[in-house]
Amino acid sequence: MSGAGSALRIGTRGSALALAQTGLVAAAVAKASGLGVEIVPIASQGDHSTASLASIGGTGVFASALREALIADTCDLVVHSLKDLPTDAYPGLRIGAIPKRADARxxxxxxxxxxxxxxxxxxxxxxxxxxxxxxxxxxxxxxxxxxxxxxxxxxxxxxxxxxxxxxxxxxxxxxxxxxxxxxxxxFELGKWATAPGQGALAIEVRDSYSSSFAAMLKALDHSSTRLAVLAERAVLARLEAGCAAPIGAAGVVDGDMLFLTATVYAPDGTKSLTSSHALVLEGSASERAALPGELGDRVAAELLALGAADIAPIGALA
Structure with missing residues (x-):
């Protein structure tokens, strides 16, 4: 953003779905910041290639072009479908806000x-x-x-x-x-687990975002959604599995409890392994922020102990 009063540039993929969900974020950004917004469509390899997602690197290919545009200052923030966002940190960027989740089914x-x-x-x-x-x-x-x-x-x-x-x-x-x-x-989530982060959006920003950005991002963030989806993503990270791996997860905040269930599937559908755990949401703000990672690690560790690495193409070893 070049100066006070300038429009905030929001990067997005150019598909109808991406533009629709970015439009929802843009309206919330305008309300929270009081600034104008400009939607900047950005093409990715995943949009042009006709090869299967698995062969070109999974759904993470959709995030790469957006992240490169953000680093290059082509836009001020980008909107991702959270289930398409790799779990590894991207140098210079951070997830600034996770709005309230839509239907995860x-x-x-x-x-x-x-x-x-x-x-x-x-x-x-x-x-x-x-x-x-x-x-x-x-x-x-x-x-x-x-x-x-x-x-x-x-x-x-x-x-x-x-x-x-x-x-x-x-x-x-x-x-x-x-x-x-x-x-x-x-398909009900109790019987048909969906991708970690499915139904949620992620607003990614540069690490150097301004203090005015901080207030706007806080207004857009939904704390219960953040806790749930970060726990789901922690399972992927611990298993060293990509966002296209045959893994489903569902995190839920109920009162002062965070629940997490995850399932690893054999590609041919003949086997699956499931783990469920919960933690009490307590402690300081920093301690609570660490709980999703702790819970995700606990669930992933149990999946590995049950033999998840033997039935699915995941990178982690027990």
Whole structure:
């Protein structure tokens, strides 16, 4: 930002979903800061490549271009889907705020309003997520899982045109672009774990952000969401697993307790391992800030002890 009263430049991917969720953040930023905002679309390798996400580095490829633009001062802050953000710290940047989370569930979008159980044997179900693929194979080993790319509308069109019988997408994304009408079934989190951070957004800023930024970011941050998603991300970090790994996690704040459950899936869906733990939210501000990491480490350690590294492509060793 070049000077007092200047518009805050918000970097984002250029997809319809990214622009929709950045529009929500932009409105909140304008209200909290009293400044004008400018949305700056930024293209990434993930947007141009037609290769599978796993082959080009997972969903983290979407974050790289945004982070480079932020470091280069092309924008003042960037908006990420938190589930696409690698857990490793990026030199010179920090997560300044995590707004209140939207629906964290996955949703099935099938023709004729069919549920997963109602799909015919051999039905073609599309997803670009190794976790969702493993879950589909576990729940319905008789369906054909098809690896797909493309934005939400492209994926839904494959169902409408008959190329696929169904796709699995994030409920939050469908809601943000007004396409919840396409949902034939919502998968409950207790039975179908979703990606760490799913449904949440992250506002990333340079370490050198100004004091006026601090007040604005504090107004945008949602403390319960932050605690929950940081615990989920701590599982990924401890397991040294990328954001496209077959791992689901759900953190929940209930009163003065932080609960965390995580599941590691074998890619073929034949096995899964689950761990659940909880911690009391107590102590000083700095002590409470450390609790999500502590809880995530505890859950990840148990998963490793149960043999998670033997069934899934994760980097950590017991």
């Amino acid at each position: 996955d949703a099935l979008c099938a023709r004729d309003g069919l549920t997963l159980e109602e799909l015919a044997p051999g039905a073609r179900v599309g997803t670009g997520s190794p976790r969702r693929a493993a879950q589909l194979r576990g729940w319905r080993p008789d369906v054909t899982v098809v690896d797909i790319r493309g934005n939400v509308d492209t994926r839904l069109r494959k169902v409408a045109d008959g190329e696929l019988d169904a796709v699995v997408l994030a409920a939050a994304g469908l809601g943000r672009i007004g396409r919840l009408d396409a949902v034939s079934e919502f």
